Amino acid sequence: MHISSQFDGGNIRCLAAEDPSDIRLEIVKDNQSDFYQWFFFRLTGAKDRECVMRIQNAGGAAYPGGFKDYRAVASYDRESWFRIETEFDGKELTLRHKPLANSLYFAYFAPYSVERHMDLIADTLAAPSVDVMRLGQTLDGQDLDLLRIGEPEGDKLKCWIIGRQHPGETMAEWWMEGFLDKLLDEDEPVSRELLKRAVFYVVPNMNPDGSRRGHLRTNAAGANLNREWLKPTMERSPEVFLVRQKMHEVGVDFFLDVHGDEALPYNFIAGAEGIASWSEERQALQDAYEAALVLASPDFQTEHGYEPDAPGSANLAKATDYVAETFGCLAMTLEMPFKDTVETPNELEGWSPERCRRLGAANLNAIYAMRERLT
Template sequence: MPHHRLVLQPTTLFLRIFFLLLSLPSPISTFLYQSHHLQHSAKSLVYHSSRRHSRSLIQRQLLNKINDFMFSGMRHNPKPTTEVGDVTVSISDAFDGGNIKFIGTRPNELDPKNTTDVILHIKPDRYTELEKIGHMQYFCFRATVSGLKKPHKVKYCIENAEATSYPEAWFGTTVCYSSNMGDVDSWYRNQDTHYTDGQLCWEHQHVKNGAVFFCYFPPFSYSRHLDLVSRCTQFANVESLGQSLEGREIECISVGSGKSVCWIIHRQHPGETMAEHYAEGLLTKLLGLDNKGKVGEDVQNILTKYTFYVVPCMCPDGAVRGHLRTNACGANLNREWATKRFYQAPTKERSPEVKAVLDKMDSTGCDIFLDIHGDEELPFNFISGAEKTPNWDKRMESLHGAFVAAYCRASDDMQQKIGYPAPPTTADAEKYLNVATNQIATRFNCLAMTLEMPFKDCLTKRDPSRGWSPARARALGAAVLSPLEYVHPYLRDKTEFWRNLPPEDDYVDTTDDYEAELRAAQEFVPLMKSKRYYSDVHEIHPSKQVQ
């Protein structure tokens, strides 16, 4: 394997010394903060009451900025190509949504002559100050093989899989692969994927020269996002609610003439790409994008009852960067919906995406809210509610139960038994009023829910070769109109309407313990018994801190 060497120019050496000095708690950092050219970088972090804490935050942000500058031309590996005999394997994440770092190669222990091990690392998101972690889990990269004269096997190993945000989630994961990233329905699952000794590994037989893409879940590129928004413009009102930190528009598609207001947002966590595939399915159904704007009577009817506001991508910067959970500056948008103690949110400086949407919601009101996500660990589609929040009562519980039951009737990919357990007390729920679903339920006294889709195969309807896929996510998005129609009469009903609902609409307490389902399928997957609610890393690993 060629030696990987990075030569630093004198200017870069100077900046590295500067970078080191800046990390020290000295008057230098204070002076730099006050300088005109660095003020803007620091603004987004002046939200702590403690001057000492503020200074450390400013230093961290400045270090991030300088690091970006120093390595702006070296975001990817300086020489990510390795030669194995006559065969060359080149690894790249230099594309929209890419994320991987090439570490090196090693001889395969079992078959060193015919198999090459390629060692990789997932790159972390920007450091998240509120959660004290650099999230990472999502990956997407291109492997190009050249000089191939006969089929050659490559074993890909993500060496730092154990250090990711949700290492438990690797059990049962199957990596996605495709030779045509432009075709979102061309992805298959590598069923050889296994998580052993803290590494996620899989083998791929390269039968001809060319590129193969590998990822955690099939991407939804920014160009596809722009195309989706453009197609919606013909049949709905499309507006920008504001811009992201890097200047990308936060588009909102609105349609319908009904008095009830429905907000559906997607992809707060950029690595949860299935959320935007879901948005595409929803918008295609709602606007007739696949039929020149013509929609059926069911859609025409629901458009007279609701006015829809749909945000297909809340975090475009993180999506382009290949992040798992954060925007360009490291903010986890689903923790930016309200101030939490000293941490003010949302702000234009750190979370303009959330602020723009919340400001618009305040002007329109909200009668029902859905936040679309993906869950790394649970192999099911499920809906999590605003249980135990201040406004949670029999009305809310009944609306939630009826909606989930109606969704299950509309799609056999939805189920109501497995999901996040509800917080045990109101005090526990109130700690998370900065989460979108909880904040909207409390702010508007409305039914608010988080819909989660799996990264893995969906155990309610298995498809090992494809797993949970973009096509099924689109279908689930289209199916949501049925439960929205079903609960519409009750959204603001002040009577005890639940007395007239059928028993199958009853609220169901969810559990994350799906061992019974696995035993029935004669499978075993290690489970985490202390499953968090709200996907909080520190509820799972109190001491976890990824730098």
């Protein structure tokens, strides 16, 4: 038997793997950071053996409450991911499974590789409305990609969609696949009409370095990108610096930052209620978007989520707060679960890549419903 994680997005340290009933593991911290929770590893040589894998430092993870009622995912082909028996006692996260083959992958959520990201960017080039822009490079020397979809002319809306500021929140890039597939479908009337009125600026992966390194929350320098928006630098957070620079160059009329939440088993939106310029009108705009998304997808709900920030308590180092206050537009954070949705569960897969894709597509319907109110 052997445990390995030396591949794109991999993260685990093997402490013992001699006995299938006592495989002991640890999650490795993000570089220059104390954050850890993302894991992704391969088990070989264990076909037809009852395996018990204990992640011994799970209790000290960034969000240990996220392991409550959680089930890990597994895959033989790295395409289809299913949930497995998982227990958390407050200290150790225990994964139990009997592999049907001598190679099986386990992860915190279905991984989204940098290679798949590159394929996603390349595939969009088949659409004549797409222009791929390289904004610059990350600290590890990777390209930071921006997709511009539609022609920036006249008074078209400028809609910004970014995802995966936190690299372990891979559901954000699965969401991007569904969003982009629908937006670039020439036979899709919602997308066709939207592109007459709007230009979309899409950053599918804000954090390529953290993604490749197998980080939960930070980039190569240990920076949490969603706390860098007020004063980003090329030395510490070039990803935010470059995207923010482009925003100021072209403007922003609508902003959505796509994330995943470790603890809450719901899809929900967090707004910018704490900014100084928040008003009843802006609240009504956000409420209308959420209502439109509820109609577009039963997987989305509005009853559960974060408590709104108190007036005047905004943190402008966070993307949604910074963009809402700086550009005076509707800016929101969309959160998806690592677990499953309570009201619309799927026993085999939980919250899954395909369900992320469908929610991504549903957001275009919500934007379409709001098209007259975003100016």
